[in-house]
Amino acid sequence: MAKSASVQLLGSWASPFSNRVQLALKLKSVEYELVEEAFYVSKSDRLVKANPVYQKIPVLIHDEKPVCESLVIVEYIDEAWTGKGPSILPSDPYERAIARFWAGYIDEKLETASGDEEKFAVVGKVLEGFALLEEAFAKCSKGKAFFGGDEVGYLDIALGCFLGWVKVAEIIGGGKLLDESKFPGLAGWAERFLSHDVAKDILPDALKILEFFGKVQAARAAATTAAE
Amino acid sequence: MSSSIKKMAEKVTLLSFWPSMFCVFALEEKGLSYEYREDLPNKTPLLTEMNSIHKKIPILIHNGKPICESLIIVEYIDDVWSDRAQLLPSDPYEKAQARFWADFVDKKVYGAGGKITWHRYKHEAAEGKKELIENLKVLEGVLGDKSYFGGETFGYLDIALLGFYMWFPAYETFGSFSIEAECPKLIAWGRRCSQRESVSKCLAEPNKMVDVVVRFRRMFGLK
Numbered sequence: 001m002a003k004s005a006s007v008q009l010l011g012s013w014a015s016p017f018s019n020r021v022q023l024a025l026k027l028k029s030v031e032y033e034l035v036e037e038a039f040y041v042s043k044s045d046r047l048v049k050a051n052p053v054y055q056k057i058p059v060l061i062h063d064e065k066p067v068c069e070s071l072v073i074v075e076y077i078d079e080a081w082t083g084k085g086p087s088i089l090p091s092d093p094y095e096r097a098i099a100r101f102w103a104g105y106i107d108e109k110l111e112t113a114s115g116d117e118e119k120f121a122v123v124g125k126v127l128e129g130f131a132l133l134e135e136a137f138a139k140c141s142k143g144k145a146f147f148g149g150d151e152v153g154y155l156d157i158a159l160g161c162f163l164g165w166v167k168v169a170e171i172i173g174g175g176k177l178l179d180e181s182k183f184p185g186l187a188g189w190a191e192r193f194l195s196h197d198v199a200k201d202i203l204p205d206a207l208k209i210l211e212f213f214g215k216v217q218a219a220r221a222a223a224t225t226a227a228e
Numbered sequence: 229m230s231s232s233i234k235k236m237a238e239k240v241t242l243l244s245f246w247p248s249m250f251c252v253f254a255l256e257e258k259g260l261s262y263e264y265r266e267d268l269p270n271k272t273p274l275l276t277e278m279n280s281i282h283k284k285i286p287i288l289i290h291n292g293k294p295i296c297e298s299l300i301i302v303e304y305i306d307d308v309w310s311d312r313a314q315l316l317p318s319d320p321y322e323k324a325q326a327r328f329w330a331d332f333v334d335k336k337v338y339g340a341g342g343k344i345t346w347h348r349y350k351h352e353a354a355e356g357k358k359e360l361i362e363n364l365k366v367l368e369g370v371l372g373d374k375s376y377f378g379g380e381t382f383g384y385l386d387i388a389l390l391g392f393y394m395w396f397p398a399y400e401t402f403g404s405f406s407i408e409a410e411c412p413k414l415i416a417w418g419r420r421c422s423q424r425e426s427v428s429k430c431l432a433e434p435n436k437m438v439d440v441v442v443r444f445r446r447m448f449g450l451k
Binding site for chain 1: 270292293295296297300302303304307308320321323324325328331332366
């Protein structure tokens with residue numbers, strides 16, 4: 001009955017991948033219902049049914065049809081609501097390919113970095129990534145404010161969702177990662193993105209993430225103790 | 229009309245290594261003329277080098293501009309030459325499904341297959357075989373009774389899996405199993421695709437893939 005129920009997002013305010021989808025929906029001014037999944041505790045039946053292959057958030061359910069994988073969802077949103085609001089992907093095929101390449105790179109880098117136990121190795125990978133992305137920013141933005149140019153786009157969303165987490169890593173690790181002296185382009189972009197209307201109400205700040213992180217650790221410890 | 233003539237006059241070069249066929253299938257399906265250049269791995273062969281080669285080639289060079297990553301290249305080809313042989317579905321939901329499953333193939337088939345062909349220890353090959361069969365069965369489910377993953381038309385997802393279909397003889401040899409016995413519908417699909425002109429002119433003989441793996445295993449010091 002309610003129009004907003006035709007678009008549901010199984011996700012969480014605390015998940016950067018979920019945030020990607022929220023950012024895209026906001027850009028397109030699509031009304032939706034956010035169904036908070038306590039993904040760090042257990043997988044709900046609802047989630048397993050919607051995403052049997054990976055059983056992960058985010059999952060966008062549009063008119064009862066599920067779409068999984070954050071970047072696939074963002075492209076879907078751009079295509080399903082063409083003409084509503086700004087385009088998320090660039091219109092030029094070459095620029096689209098470049099945006100997709102870097103978004104894929106970000107996810108791949110994250111995957112390899114999260115596999116590392118050693119903090120030193122993780123930091124190394126993050127800095128390596130930033131160095132390449134600094135170059136990518138110069139090429140994609142062409143002197144404008146965002147990867148997408150004058151407006152926020154696909155690559156801004158793909159990378160921007162992690163900015164709060166970068167700050168958390170800096171707080172925990174005690175070192176500056178997104179150093180404006182090393183990565184001036186990226187650092188400037190980060191400030192602009194975080195204060196953009198689209199991101200302001202969606203991306204959680206570092207302290208909120210830290211609090212959440214503590215909660216997850218506690219919940220996991222409790223689950224382990226209960227299992228023993 | 230004039231814009232497609234212009235596109236035909238534009239230079240398209242594919243830098244690749246013949247076992248990576250994804251982009252060739254797409255270019256052939258679109259009936260494009262292109263220059264194909266083999267970029268053989270001539271560096272010291274370490275296993276990580278092989279992986280970095282997979283990441284670095286293929287490269288499509290269109291009007292001097294390079295595009296990397298097979299599936300991104302395939303989408304680019306579909307975007308630019310949108311006037312013929314559509315590879316991705318038009319419907320946004322169907323498109324999302326195609327992309328989701330192509331990503332699944334990339335993540336799950338590539339990884340499992342690699343465990344089989346590049347195993348150091350027998351148990352790694354066994355693990356890879358188990359994973360591969362599981363994942364191929366999921367894909368069989370996705371195919372269902374359709375002729376192609378794209379439905380009646382050959383498309384993006386068919387291309388995404390076809391690139392790995394070529395490696396099946398190698399997986400079977402080094403995993404000691406028959407994929408047809410486990411996933412007959414998938415093999416039937418593979419054979420159906422192989423009959424397409426665009427595919428048959430590029431598909432290597434099964435033994436060639438096995439030979440490649442044998443050669444590389446020797447280079448990497450794997451028995």
